[in-house]
Amino acid sequence: AKDAGRGTWRAYGREMDQRLHERLRREEELRVAIAEQQLEVHYQPRYLSQSMQIIGAEALVRWHHPTQGMLLPEQFIPLAEEAGLIIPLGRWVLHQACQQAASWPVEMTVSVNLSPLQLHDDRLLDEIARALRENGLPGERLELEVTESALLQETQSTLDALKRIKALGVHLAVDDFGTGYSSLTNLRHYPFDVIKIDNSFVAGIEQSTEDHSIVRALIELGRGLQMRVTAEGVETEEQLRLLTDDGCTEVQGFHMSLPMPAEELRRLLARPTDI
Ligand code: C2E
Ligand code: CA
Ligand code: CA
Ligand code: CA
Secondary structure, three states: OOOOOHHHHHHHHHHHHHHHHHHHHHHHHHHHHHHOOOEEEEEEEEEEOOOOOEEEEEEEEEEEEOOOEEEOHHHOHHHHHHOOOHHHHHHHHHHHHHHHHHOOOOOOEEEEEEOHHHHOOOOHHHHHHHHHHHHOOOHHHEEEEEEHHHHOOOHHHHHHHHHHHHOOOOEEEEEEEOOOOOOHHHHOOOOOOEEEEOHHHHOOOOOOHHHHHHHHHHHHHHHHOOOEEEEOOOOOHHHHHHHHHOOOOEEOOOOOOOOEEHHHHHHHHHOOOOO
8 A cells, every 4th residue: 555645745745746747848849840840741642432533632641759769749739739839830730731732643632630729820811822822722722621619619609610611712621520410400501512411420331230321311411512522441342332322422531542741742643543
């Protein structure tokens, strides 16, 4: 058993100190990472389900940590959001994605994830306009993804922000759709072009008739609202077949392609299509 009283409290205090210290260290590391280009954007292609033609790619950020190797977004995006670093990080990703998309051998869309904090940043609109202008990328070739859960807060200012972005010709996608419990009747007031069905539903469509029904309903909803529908997290041939049969026109997932470095995507796009 442990000592009661002061000893325990002191140990607890030390642990807190350590945790706070660790967090501040991590924050400083991330600041350096953004400034010194330790971040890299990977791209995961999106396909037309019928023809398997690549019609776009989603930008997904990675961090090449000096000692810990490649870190995935879930290991640093939450910290970036808490520390206010998501603004410079998001700006860097946006510029990087527009620059790379402008150099692709095919004129297709690049999708960039927006944190809710970016959506409420006054400078976002200027940043988007600048990223497009500096890289000569037409607005229609940029798609911004906003999670469904981000739509729940501050509805009016979110709606205003989305409409201003849309006025630049940029496409808007509602990400992780089905997980955010947003009111379906609200969706029609938002200027979205695309619904992205969350991985978690796609994962269940082979085994669970409930999940399959939800996915079918989401596809129908998208169709009814005249939005494109992308299913994400497609991992098997059978999932691809079911989704295609259900009328889902666009797919993304490990079954077709993993996220890859920009160079690799460029090679993939430059390759003559097989006959
Ligand atoms: P997301 O927007 O839902 O992106 C899709 C995630 O699913 C990616 O994870 C991708 O690698 C993964 N994925 C793709 N295909 C499959 C599949 O077949 N099966 C499974 N199980 N997963 C698949 P990743 O790259 O780790 O990104 C995680 C999340 O981090 C993203 O989820 C997005 O919300 C966030 N994120 C990534 N890059 C950025 C960024 O630049 N800015 C912001 N704000 N968030 C980002
Ligand atoms: Ca996304
Ligand atoms: Ca998603
Ligand atoms: Ca997801």
